Each structure stands twice: as structure tokens, then as C-alpha cells.
Amino acid sequence: MxxxxxxxxxxxxxxxxxxxxxxxxxxxxxxxxxxxxxxxxxxxxxxxxxxxxxxxxxxxxxxxxxxxxxxxxxxxxxxxxxxxxxxxxxxxxxxxxxxxxxxxxxxxxxxxxxxxxxxxxxxxxxxxxxxxxxxxxxxxxxxxxxxxxxxxxxxxxxxxxxxxxxxxxxxxxxxxxxxxxDAPGFASSRLGVAIALEAMRMLEDGVASAEDIDTAMTLGYKHPMGPLRTTDIVGLDVRLAIADHLAREVGERFQPPAILREKVAAGHLGRKTGQGFYGW
Missing domain, CATH: 3.40.50.720 (NAD(P)-binding Rossmann-like Domain)
Known part of the structure; x- marks a missing residue:
């Protein structure tokens, strides 16, 4: 067709x-x-x-x-x-x-x-x-x-x-x-947000730098881009809205970490504002 x-x-x-x-x-x-x-x-x-x-x-x-x-x-x-x-x-x-x-x-x-x-x-x-x-x-x-x-x-x-x-x-x-x-987050957002939120928690806990967390996924799992850089491109405000929606619909495991709320409140929304988890 x-x-x-x-x-x-x-x-x-x-x-x-x-x-x-x-x-x-x-x-x-x-x-x-x-x-x-x-x-x-x-x-x-x-x-x-x-x-x-x-x-x-x-x-x-x-x-x-x-x-x-x-x-x-x-x-x-x-x-x-x-x-x-x-x-x-x-x-x-x-x-x-x-x-x-x-x-x-x-x-x-x-x-x-x-x-x-x-x-x-x-x-x-x-x-x-x-x-x-x-x-x-x-x-x-x-x-x-x-x-x-x-x-x-x-x-x-x-x-x-x-x-x-x-x-x-x-x-x-x-x-x-x-x-x-028609399920909350469908397939892509649900999986993508789950990985991104865990990456944020790892950054918040001092497990590794944003660059090293992303490199773990790009080189270790062959993702074309790491979850934190992807979040910067999508927009931290967009990711926060989706995470809040999934937390309401699916459960507490999608509750956004404090680091995400703080960056959004500060206006650090990713590439579109010049600053997110990375500087652009």
C-alpha cells in the first residue's frame, strides 16, 4: 500500500x-x-x-x-x-x-x-x-x-x-x-525509562560517572547511545513526565530519583537548554 x-x-x-x-x-x-x-x-x-x-x-x-x-x-x-x-x-x-x-x-x-x-x-x-x-x-x-x-x-x-x-x-x-x-509506556518507553532511571540512581549513588555509565551500555551491551545521553536528547522534562505517569500506572519502581527532579527544577533539561547530564 x-x-x-x-x-x-x-x-x-x-x-x-x-x-x-x-x-x-x-x-x-x-x-x-x-x-x-x-x-x-x-x-x-x-x-x-x-x-x-x-x-x-x-x-x-x-x-x-x-x-x-x-x-x-x-x-x-x-x-x-x-x-x-x-x-x-x-x-x-x-x-x-x-x-x-x-x-x-x-x-x-x-x-x-x-x-x-x-x-x-x-x-x-x-x-x-x-x-x-x-x-x-x-x-x-x-x-x-x-x-x-x-x-x-x-x-x-x-x-x-x-x-x-x-x-x-x-x-x-x-x-x-x-x-x-495500549499499556502504560507501551514497550519502548517502559524499557527505555526503566534503564534510564536506574542509570540516574547509579549516578546519584556515586557508582560511576555519567560517561562511564553510558559507556557500559554502548560497549558492553552494544546500545548505540547510553541512557543518560539519550535522556539529554529526549529532554529531562519529557523523561520526568513519562516516569511520573508510569509510577502512577505501573508502580513505585518507576518513581523518578531526586537527581532528575532537581535538574528539571533547575531548568537543566538536556540538549535543548545546553545542560543536562552533559554539557551541550
């Missing part, structure tokens, strides 16, 4: 811009919806910069300008009307995501809706939708252009036919899909 000709992305931050990049590379036209003109200009610039890097790596078919011709960044959700798929990519806040998803459904009633949530319940997000049978989770990973994985999250009302279509779409993007049921 080919990808939808028109794909919408609601939210043009780092993740949304990366998702737009992936669909543009695969040949779709993409409409990004942003909150205002300033955010829309920033989203367009993110995608252009990402595509320029792809061109430098030789992974872009054609000039950047030609690919950008298939991108429309706007503040009007009515522009989603022609989309066959719309991916929601706003921050991990249930109320915000629910409002955005119901808004998308209003303007794109025939589209498949997907949330890029990394840990929130797909069934909870679907509860306010008129057509939950057209909804599922598509969890992309940061940075989207380089990541090979997409986690498909299946809700209680997601039909098997839609799951099969989503698997084919992920393949068309040149990525690998894993399919999981």
Missing part, C-alpha cells in the same frame, strides 16, 4: 518537523498546523534545515526546494481536510492532546488519526473522538529522520485492517514497525 498523498501533522516542533520530514522523503505532501505565524515560520525552518542535512548526506531525492514545495505550514486546521492521515505531535499532556485530536476530527472527518504519544493511553485519548475506530498510536522516535523504529499502538477499538495499513505505511517510510497493545 502506498502512503496517503496528503498527510497532516498537528504541531511543528522537533518531533512534528521530523515526522513531516519522513513523509516528505517518502513522497507525500505534508500540511503542518501550528498555533500562530511565528511558530509556523519556525516549523518551516526546522523542516528545511532537516532536509538540507539529508541532501548533504545524499538521502534526498531532488533539490531541497522541490521537496519543500510539497510542504504547507499553516495555522488553519481546515487545511487538513484533504489529508488521508493526520498525526498529532503536541506535548505529552492528556487534555491538550484530546483537544487537538477532537479538533482534527472536526476538520478532517475522513482521515485516519494518529497520536505520536510516547506513553499516554491511546484509549484515553480516543474517548472523546466520534470515530475511535479510525485512531491509533504512531510513536516516532527522536530524531525521526535517523530513527529506524515506529511503535504502532493498538487501542481497544482500532481494527486489525487499520493496524495492517499502518504497518505498511511505516515500511513505506523506510522504517520498522513494532505493534503493541
Amino acid at each position: 502506498t502512503l496517503p498523498m496528503n498527510v497532516g501533522v498537528y504541531g511543528g516542533g522537533r518531533m512534528g518537523a521530523g515526522i513531516a520530514h519522513a513523509f516528505l522523503l517518502a513522497g507525500s505532501s505534508v500540511r503542518i498546523i501550528e498555533a500562530d505565524d511565528t511558530a509556523a515560520a519556525a516549523a518551516s525552518a526546522r523542516v528545511a534545515a532537516s532536509l538540507t542535512k539529508a541532501a548533504e548526506r545524499g538521502t534526498l531525492n531532488g533539490p531541497v526546494e522541490h521537496v519543500m514545495d510539497r510542504l504547507n505550514v499553516t495555522t488553519d486546521p481546515a487545511d487538513l481536510g484533504a489529508c488521508g492521515l493526520v498525526v498529532e505531535a503536541v506535548p505529552e499532556v492528556v487534555d491538550l492532546k484530546t483537544r487537538v485530536l477532537t479538533r482534527i476530527e472536526e476538520f478532517a472527518p475522513e482521515a485516519v488519526l494518529a497520536s505520536n504519544t510516547s506513553s499516554l493511553s491511546v484509549d484515553q485519548l480516543a474517548a472523546e473522538l466520534a470515530r475511535p475506530e479510525r485512531f491509533l498510536g504512531l510513536h516516532f522516535f527522536n530524531p525521526v529522520p535517523a530513527s529506524e523504529l515506529v511503535e504502532i499502538v493498538v487501542g481497544a477499538k482500532t481494527p486489525s485492517e487499520l493496524v495492517a495499513r499502518a504497518q505498511e505505511w511505516v515500511t513505506a517510510l523506510g522504517k520498522t514497525a513494532i505493534t503493541v497493545t
Whole structure:
């Protein structure tokens, strides 16, 4: 199955811009919806910069300008009307995501809706939708252009036919899909956060430096990146929110350590602020 000709992305931050990049590379036209003109200009610039890097790596078919011709960044959700798929990519806040998803459904009633949530319940997000049978989770990973994985999250009302279509779409993007049921943290966040929290506790206890803890995983277990550096890239605030959610839903073993709360309170959120477990 080919990808939808028109794909919408609601939210043009780092993740949304990366998702737009992936669909543009695969040949779709993409409409990004942003909150205002300033955010829309920033989203367009993110995608252009990402595509320029792809061109430098030789992974872009054609000039950047030609690919950008298939991108429309706007503040009007009515522009989603022609989309066959719309991916929601706003921050991990249930109320915000629910409002955005119901808004998308209003303007794109025939589209498949997907949330890029990394840990929130797909069934909870679907509860306010008129057509939950057209909804599922598509969890992309940061940075989207380089990541090979997409986690498909299946809700209680997601039909098997839609799951099969989503698997084919992920393949068309040149990525690998894993399919999981709607459980707290799914597979990827639950495992990733568990390792990261233990790495933080080890750092807090003085077991080893951040660099040596990460090296234990990259060289000892062949992880491409250590859990503390990964946390810096994901964002310490994002990891804290997921850990708090998992602690509520799964149990005390996901309770965030003090070092994580202290760094977030100090504004040390990782790469995006220049300081986390590492200096950037």
C-alpha cells in the first residue's frame, strides 16, 4: 500500500518537523498546523534545515526546494481536510492532546488519526473522538529522520485492517514497525525509562560517572547511545513526565530519583537548554 498523498501533522516542533520530514522523503505532501505565524515560520525552518542535512548526506531525492514545495505550514486546521492521515505531535499532556485530536476530527472527518504519544493511553485519548475506530498510536522516535523504529499502538477499538495499513505505511517510510497493545509506556518507553532511571540512581549513588555509565551500555551491551545521553536528547522534562505517569500506572519502581527532579527544577533539561547530564 502506498502512503496517503496528503498527510497532516498537528504541531511543528522537533518531533512534528521530523515526522513531516519522513513523509516528505517518502513522497507525500505534508500540511503542518501550528498555533500562530511565528511558530509556523519556525516549523518551516526546522523542516528545511532537516532536509538540507539529508541532501548533504545524499538521502534526498531532488533539490531541497522541490521537496519543500510539497510542504504547507499553516495555522488553519481546515487545511487538513484533504489529508488521508493526520498525526498529532503536541506535548505529552492528556487534555491538550484530546483537544487537538477532537479538533482534527472536526476538520478532517475522513482521515485516519494518529497520536505520536510516547506513553499516554491511546484509549484515553480516543474517548472523546466520534470515530475511535479510525485512531491509533504512531510513536516516532527522536530524531525521526535517523530513527529506524515506529511503535504502532493498538487501542481497544482500532481494527486489525487499520493496524495492517499502518504497518505498511511505516515500511513505506523506510522504517520498522513494532505493534503493541495500549499499556502504560507501551514497550519502548517502559524499557527505555526503566534503564534510564536506574542509570540516574547509579549516578546519584556515586557508582560511576555519567560517561562511564553510558559507556557500559554502548560497549558492553552494544546500545548505540547510553541512557543518560539519550535522556539529554529526549529532554529531562519529557523523561520526568513519562516516569511520573508510569509510577502512577505501573508502580513505585518507576518513581523518578531526586537527581532528575532537581535538574528539571533547575531548568537543566538536556540538549535543548545546553545542560543536562552533559554539557551541550
